[in-house]
Amino acid sequence: MNLDKTQIGLAGEYYVLAQLTARGYIATLTLGNTKGIDILVTNQEINKFFKVEVKTTTNPHKIEKLFSDKPAFHWTMSKKHEDIKDSNLIYCFVLIENAGIMPKFYLVPSLAVAEYVKWQHEHWISTRPGVMKETSMRKFRIEMDDPNNYLDNWEIFK
Template identity: 25%
Template sequence: MLPTANRNSTHLAGEYFVAAELYRRGYSVAMTLGNAKAIDLFAESEGRTVNVQVKAIAKRQNVGWPIMRDKVLPGIVYVFVCLNAPPAGPSYFIATSAEARRKVKQYATRGIIDLTTLRDPQFIDRWDKVESA
């Protein structure tokens, strides 16, 4: 069982896991620093850079990832991470900006992308979307 994690630690862990996955796939990865940033990672391969935004939740019991529709920006690949409890590893759901924008349930003061809407082969471990971005 995961210890109780705060939101910042969960997000940072998600960024590191995504950076490691991108590195395994041949990318050089740079992390941006600070809160409220639009891009978390720059992934470079063969002279081409991809902008990556990471959203992370600690466990499957979480409903999903908070995100406002107007904060989903074009030209960014969105990687939604569920860290999961050990011994399971993280789950990755990858979306283009257009796909992420369509998945946002927007309310008056908040937005969310439900975990259940991304549990689909269109999103699960779709690292090829980084390559084609």
Template identity: 30%
Template sequence: MKLNSRIVGDAGEYLVAYNLSRRGLAVALMNQGAQGVDMLVTNDGKDVVSVQVKSSQGRNQPRQWMVGKHQPSPSAHFFYVFCNIWEDESKEPEVFVVPSEEISKSVNWEANVPLFKIKDPKKEEKYLYGWEQITNLFSLSE
């Protein structure tokens, strides 16, 4: 079923929050309109990770997402999580966890619509369901 983009975005955020919560982390969703961050993640309130979620819906594997017009300030505690939510409801969503450093250096920020594209199969494998990139910052076991 084709969903409107707002619902797809919300579904992606809830999917990411669920996956991080089930790994023992506390997740706080930000208010609509918060600039550059969709959620804050912590295990004890001392350490915090910021997450920006980008979701898309389609019939195939786009492997590219719009990332906004402003280049992020790279940080070891800032991640983008890209969600492919399929029109075919029987398919489980795909989730790619990507450090902000990778986004900052690999996107053409001069483009009319800056896109992040996964071109390298090794990186795709690393990022696909790569929750450990976040959980390892908190010394939690998967």
């Protein structure tokens, strides 16, 4: 796939919007007008609103022995994600492997993302004391075998 970063991001958002709509949720794109929120979702059955931040990658899995011996997908995050702990915010990590194949959707509560992003950065820095300089870049990883059952976790909106 030869898409630029903006196209990849938009494709992910539209895929997620389609999945939410097909599941009966009322969902709308914010189109960049709401910082840190890509999609607003309403579950009318329980009268609850959710915010969704979509992170999309086309990167294949890889093994990063520092974190696990298991292959994992990863998405780029930033330091700010360590502090975002909103019970109504859901991250949808989208993996687009090929335009002809339905992407994979990993839905994760913001608290789990914040805890992991903080932990992974501290772990990364601790393995190289005095060598690594502080940076705002972070990563969120999901192992291919998905031990947390984030794959297609659409029930998170109920």
